[in-house]
Amino acid sequence: MITLILVRHAKSDWGSGVDDHERPLNDRGRRHAPVMARRLATTGFRPARILSSTAVRARTTAQVFADALGVSVEADEGLYGAPGAKLLAAAAASGVTDVMVVAHDPGMTVLAERLSDGGIGAMPTCAVATFVWDTDDWDVATATPPTRWSVDTPRDVTEG
Numbered sequence: 001m002i003t004l005i006l007v008r009h010a011k012s013d014w015g016s017g018v019d020d021h022e023r024p025l026n027d028r029g030r031r032h033a034p035v036m037a038r039r040l041a042t043t044g045f046r047p048a049r050i051l052s053s054t055a056v057r058a059r060t061t062a063q064v065f066a067d068a069l070g071v072s073v074e075a076d077e078g079l080y081g082a083p084g085a086k087l088l089a090a091a092a093a094s095g096v097t098d099v100m101v102v103a104h105d106p107g108m109t110v111l112a113e114r115l116s117d118g119g120i121g122a123m124p125t126c127a128v129a130t131f132v133w134d135t136d137d138w139d140v141a142t143a144t145p146p147t148r149w150s151v152d153t154p155r156d157v158t159e160g
Contacts, residue, residue: 084111
């Protein structure tokens with residue numbers, strides 16, 4: 001079975017006056033990332049690998065999930081601003097059947113929309129989309145729709 005988790009980075013700080021690649025998370029992002037990471041951890045899912053864009057906001061989000069899931073983060077500069085097809089290709093090339101990719105829009109939304117056959121219309125910041133295929137072969141997974149999928153967003157969660 002292949003499980004792909006797509007996580008759009010948490011909300012970032014547009015007013016920090018730094019280059020786009022260096023933008024940090026804002027207060028809301030720093031609140032939402034741990035909440036969403038804990039929610040995913042309660043499902044029992046543990047990716048074998050977490051692939052993250054090298055942008056600060058993505059790496060920070062990925063590290064929060066990594067800490068909650070007990071997995072290390074692998075930064076990949078090719079995921080910064082990557083289109084959906086490249087995000088899926090990176091997951092397939094990971095060499096594992098349970099993988100998380102933390103990256104950016106519009107690539108995340110395009111891929112989530114494609115894999116859900118339009119069921120996911122947007123990936124808001126810190127959204128977590130899960131896709132499962134009943135195969136261990138990425139060649140099959142990348143060519144066929146997932147068996148099932150779900151999406152969880154910070155709006156679905158009551159912060160406590």
